Amino acid sequence: MASGIVDLAYVLPSGTARVEDLSRSSGLPADQIQRITVTPEWPVLAPGEQPWDLAIRAARTVLDRTGVAPASIGKVIYAGSGEWEPAFWSPAAKAADALDIRAAHCLEVVNFCNSASPALQLAADETALNRSEYVLVLLGDRLSQLVDHEDPESKALFNFADAAAAVLVGSRRSEFEILHTALRTDASWVDYYSADREDFVTLVRRRGRRSGLRQAYLKNLAELVDVTLGSLGRSRADVARLLINQTDRTMHEELLDDLGIARERSVFNYHRYAHQGPADTFIALADLKAEGRLDPGDLILLCTSGVGFSWGVTALEYRPHSD
Structure with a gap:
């Protein structure tokens, strides 16, 4: 079902x-x-x-x-x-x-x-x-x-x-069938960020100066996109929308370029909301639907990431129903 x-x-x-x-x-x-x-x-x-x-x-x-x-x-x-x-x-x-x-x-x-x-x-x-x-x-x-x-x-x-x-x-x-979800963690980055408790306040701190996190983001998200599309028998050209956490605009653009997905097929909300954590992709999806910018059958990828470091890609197909 x-x-x-x-x-x-x-x-x-x-x-x-x-x-x-x-x-x-x-x-x-x-x-x-x-x-x-x-x-x-x-x-x-x-x-x-x-x-x-x-x-x-x-x-x-x-x-x-x-x-x-x-x-x-x-x-x-x-x-x-x-x-x-x-x-x-x-x-x-x-x-x-x-x-x-x-x-x-x-x-x-x-x-x-x-x-x-x-x-x-x-x-x-x-x-x-x-x-x-x-x-x-x-x-x-x-x-x-x-x-x-x-x-x-x-x-x-x-x-x-x-x-x-x-x-x-x-x-x-x-209205959005969930077709597939792919998840992974690169545990070697586990200590890159952690929080201190200071006067009963939790504050996140970066630990050390290790380089390569940007490359890890691009590599893991691109691979998860391909795993997801492969499981569906689809290709990058079939992606109507790719929505991603709004953490870094230049990295967002670079991922789209690497995948060969036009920037017009994504959503950039940095100038409106900055980074809204795990709500980012759903804010973008809700706005696309409300503004009538989706077509029946659209293949939509939700790309997420978080400290740990973990990444996820969920594939949706837009199937609006008539009331």
Whole structure:
């Protein structure tokens, strides 16, 4: 039984980060920071906002729009970095309680900004095997709060922003059939980033100066794209859209060039939102659908990545249904 995305939505926070503020706090020139962020300002959590609350709002939109009853949801998956507040706590269960989902299994998937791919794979397997009628996947992190904006050495992370998304997966009424997911980790990069606890605040730090991460990104994503296409009997020329985490625009462009996929077949949101963590690809997908920029039968690849370092590619086929 085929499984797919029934509907999806995202919510942006109400706060704003600005290059000029980061320049003052870090002592770095504003133009140097904007080469990383691309945009002069981007959405972040305001004081008192929580990513799981944004995810709940996105989920309500999806459930209201589809008319799916909470009792039909058999699993709630919350995916992201694991750095949620409070600690030692389940944002998936919090969301289920707020949404009146009473009989579902709630769990978290922690694979950092790559979390969307394994979460979607788990949801697809769950519904394809008829273990659940629907699975609700929620994504949301507080990435901007994990960066020391006073540390010039952390500048590569200054584009970290915040948002949340909700994705409803099911075997009926889906508009994006989930065709295949491929995942891998190059564990030799495991210690490249880790976090310190400083005065009860978690801050991510780069460890050492090892080179080659860019090449690892390009190699692993390109290979996973080919593995995915090969499993489907398709070619790179068949890809209608390739959507990727918005971490580095030049690397994004280089990957497209290496694959021979025109840049017009991707989405660049750096100038709007900076890097929205695991929600990046779903923000792009939701906008493409809302703007009518997809055609029936389009083959869409969602490419994700996260510290560890892990990569994932999920293939979707757009099959809009008529109401």
